[in-house]
Amino acid sequence: MPLINSPQDLRRVREETLQKRLLQNQASRIQIIVSMDTPAIAAGARETMQAILEFIEEEKLNHILVKKTGNLGFDSWKPIVQVVINSQSPVTYRKVSPTVARRIMEEHVVGGKVVQEHAIHF
Amino acid sequence: MKITRSMVLVSSDPLSLQRGSLEIYRRFQEKLESYQLAEEVALSTITDVGNTEASPVVVIYPEAVIYGPVQPENVDRLVSEHLYKGHIVEEMLVPKRHLPSRMAWLQSRKGSLPAQQRILLARVGKIDPENIEDYILHDGYQALAKALSKMTPQQVIEEISKSGLQGRGGAGFPTGRKWSFVASAPGNKRYVICNADESEPGTFKDRVLLESDPHAILEAMIIAGYAIHAQEGYIYIRGEYELSQKRFLKAIEQAHEYGFLGKNILGSNFDFEVHLHSGAGAYVCGEETALIESIEGKRGEPRSRPPYPTTHGLWGQPTLVNNVETLANVPPILLHGAEWYRRFGTPSSPGTKVFTILGNVNATGVIEAPMGITLREVINIYAQGMKNGAAFKLAQTGGSSGSLIPASLQDTPLDFDSPRKAGVSLGSGALLICDDNTCVVDLVKVLLRFFRFESCGKCTPCRIGTQRCYETIRAITEGGGQLSDLDGLLRLAEQMERLSNCGLGQTAAVPIRDMLKHFRTEVEAHIRLGICPTGICRMVPEDETAELIENQMV
Numbered sequence: 001m002p003l004i005n006s007p008q009d010l011r012r013v014r015e016e017t018l019q020k021r022l023l024q025n026q027a028s029r030i031q032i033i034v035s036m037d038t039p040a041i042a043a044g045a046r047e048t049m050q051a052i053l054e055f056i057e058e059e060k061l062n063h064i065l066v067k068k069t070g071n072l073g074f075d076s077w078k079p080i081v082q083v084v085i086n087s088q089s090p091v092t093y094r095k096v097s098p099t100v101a102r103r104i105m106e107e108h109v110v111g112g113k114v115v116q117e118h119a120i121h122f
Numbered sequence: 123m124k125i126t127r128s129m130v131l132v133s134s135d136p137l138s139l140q141r142g143s144l145e146i147y148r149r150f151q152e153k154l155e156s157y158q159l160a161e162e163v164a165l166s167t168i169t170d171v172g173n174t175e176a177s178p179v180v181v182i183y184p185e186a187v188i189y190g191p192v193q194p195e196n197v198d199r200l201v202s203e204h205l206y207k208g209h210i211v212e213e214m215l216v217p218k219r220h221l222p223s224r225m226a227w228l229q230s231r232k233g234s235l236p237a238q239q240r241i242l243l244a245r246v247g248k249i250d251p252e253n254i255e256d257y258i259l260h261d262g263y264q265a266l267a268k269a270l271s272k273m274t275p276q277q278v279i280e281e282i283s284k285s286g287l288q289g290r291g292g293a294g295f296p297t298g299r300k301w302s303f304v305a306s307a308p309g310n311k312r313y314v315i316c317n318a319d320e321s322e323p324g325t326f327k328d329r330v331l332l333e334s335d336p337h338a339i340l341e342a343m344i345i346a347g348y349a350i351h352a353q354e355g356y357i358y359i360r361g362e363y364e365l366s367q368k369r370f371l372k373a374i375e376q377a378h379e380y381g382f383l384g385k386n387i388l389g390s391n392f393d394f395e396v397h398l399h400s401g402a403g404a405y406v407c408g409e410e411t412a413l414i415e416s417i418e419g420k421r422g423e424p425r426s427r428p429p430y431p432t433t434h435g436l437w438g439q440p441t442l443v444n445n446v447e448t449l450a451n452v453p454p455i456l457l458h459g460a461e462w463y464r465r466f467g468t469p470s471s472p473g474t475k476v477f478t479i480l481g482n483v484n485a486t487g488v489i490e491a492p493m494g495i496t497l498r499e500v501i502n503i504y505a506q507g508m509k510n511g512a513a514f515k516l517a518q519t520g521g522s523s524g525s526l527i528p529a530s531l532q533d534t535p536l537d538f539d540s541p542r543k544a545g546v547s548l549g550s551g552a553l554l555i556c557d558d559n560t561c562v563v564d565l566v567k568v569l570l571r572f573f574r575f576e577s578c579g580k581c582t583p584c585r586i587g588t589q590r591c592y593e594t595i596r597a598i599t600e601g602g603g604q605l606s607d608l609d610g611l612l613r614l615a616e617q618m619e620r621l622s623n624c625g626l627g628q629t630a631a632v633p634i635r636d637m638l639k640h641f642r643t644e645v646e647a648h649i650r651l652g653i654c655p656t657g658i659c660r661m662v663p664e665d666e667t668a669e670l671i672e673n674q675m676v
Contacts (some may be wrong), residue, residue, distance in 0.1 A: 002379065002380060002381025003380045004380050004381040005381055005386075005389050005390065006269070006388055007267040007386065010258070010263060010264070013258060014258050014259065021255075021259065035247065037329075037330065037365065038329060038363075038366075039487075042491075050425065061675055066248055067332065068197045068336020069247050069249060069250055069251070069331050070154055070246050070247060070249075070250075070251045070330065070335065071243075071330045071333070071334045071487075072247040073247070073487065074486060074487035074488075075487035075488070076485050076486045077487070100571045106654050114526060
């Protein structure tokens with residue numbers, strides 16, 4: 001039997017998911033969103049993702065949620081990484097190689113200082 | 123990083139210069155400096171406004187307003203009111219009757235600037251494409267629920283018709299009309315096909331949609347199925363898009379799990395299934411009848427039309443074939459209504475369009491802009507200007523089957539209607555931007571090599587025509603061209619356009635025609651003087667085989 005059988009079910013599932021997300025957001029103070037589509041992967045987004053996960057592992061950081069998404073800005077900027085701290089407006093970084101990713105993790109995520117030379121200002 | 127917020131263009135045609143436009147330009151420089159706007163406002167000249175009583179005129183983007191006749195003493199007011207405070211100075215606008223038609227078009231445009239108006243890419247970059255919960259949280263499947271519970275199939279089609287949505291594959295056929303053709307065609311079974319065989323070089327808008335928001339396309343296919351009484355849908359994704367296929371398959375699986383596909387969807391007694399079909403790398407399979415042949419397991423060759431797929435499509439049944447981007451418009455239209463949708467774009471082409479930018483510009487990638495945006499805005503505001511400050515020479519639209527837009531036409535609004543009036547076509551939405559180091563003959567040679575390679579060989583005009591055109595143009599780049607060749611090329615192009623069976627042969631002629639229309643002097647320089655003005659063509663016979671092997675085209 002499928003999960004949703006009527007428009008009311010859809011509304012209920014949406015509410016439940018929203019609640020779940022709110023809890024999740026409270027649990028994880030920091031969200032890191034990595035753009036993972038074909039151009040980003042070709043530019044090395046997998047390695048960047050790997051570097052971020054390794055850093056979290058090594059430093060034993062808690063409350064960090066690493067998510068992937070699709071296209072996130074111009075292809076010539078890829079790999080692109082977004083950092084959201086305490087649900088504030090996101091900071092978007094361009095051309096994030098594994099080395100830059102470690103720097104962002106050290107300076108922004110841990111140290112709280114935006115790495116200006118890679119940030120995109122919309 | 124510097125991003126230009128708006129752009130001021132001062133006309134500098136002979137008449138305007140006579141009436142003192144240089145002084146206006148100088149005043150603008152001063153005033154922008156004194157208001158500290160020089161960083162964010164680009165100042166440039168425009169030579170091609172046409173003769174108007176209102177010259178000298180000043181065009182300000184992104185609002186696309188035209189002021190005129192401007193006197194040097196008005197400049198201060200324009201800068202302080204419009205650029206500094208953001209109010210349009212109504213009483214200084216040029217009355218529409220004083221403008222040549224091309225510029226008048228610009229003024230009738232609605233909606234202005236970047237990212238705020240994302241309709242198709244609204245969720246792209248915000249959701250995890252492999253997670254259906256993310257999609258549901260961002261209004262996902264709400265349009266489907268609305269259609270199934272509150273609307274009849276007829277009402278869905280009416281809503282789409284009212285919105286004025288046009289097919290985004292290149293031809294711009296009204297989508298609502300296509301849907302009603304299929305819905306009213308006699309047949310025991312009907313099919314929905316989503317054309318994701320995006321094989322135009324330089325076009326990747328469909329890939330972005332499929333990779334970043336696959337559920338939106340799936341939802342639209344289900345809605346289309348409901349509207350035309352179909353029980354089955356196919357999506358034809360090109361073979362190279364492995365990630366798109368993977369994510370779409372996952373979307374289908376999740377939709378089954380949640381009950382958006384299968385029997386009795388949302389308790390409405392409507393059943394729908396979607397199958398994925400992978401392409402195998404043929405350009406011609408993007409043509410709808412060749413695509414249908416390919417799904418049926420036959421060789422991908424276009425059918426003779428009529429009958430059209432709307433009555434005799436897949437397995438001889440009425441079939442709806444829509445492009446990915448067209449379908450992506452459907453859920454927002456149903457959710458917010460046709461009226462809302464018509465607020466974007468131009469009166470004749472409502473909505474937004476996803477463009478892919480590539481070439482000699484600072485930022486390449488995919489953008490969503492309202493219909494009716496001009497090429498100048500795309501280059502200067504979205505793409506952040508030409509690379510290394512080079513001059514813009516031409517843009518090629520729509521992958522390889524679009525047309526060449528010379529610099530003199532860069533203020534033509536990009537929608538389905540006005541480029542056609544100016545003799546260019548919008549195509550699939552790819553914009554290849556070339557600077558003045560590009561040789562137009564070389565560019566057309568590359569395009570024709572592509573067409574020659576991709577011609578399926580079913581009809582003679584295309585099979586032989588593309589080969590002959592390529593040989594002639596290649597001879598020109600190798601210093602072996604003759605002036606009589608150009609007339610021959612034009613004749614050949616016209617015949618290909620009239621006699622070819624499908625769009626491939628017809629559009630292969632377009633770059634040749636455009637090249638000879640806009641850049642004839644450059645082509646003649648190759649022939650008369652034996653030199654390439656940009657120094658790209660080597661002007662000596664070359665061994666083609668080595669090049670082909672290098673490009674893996676044999």
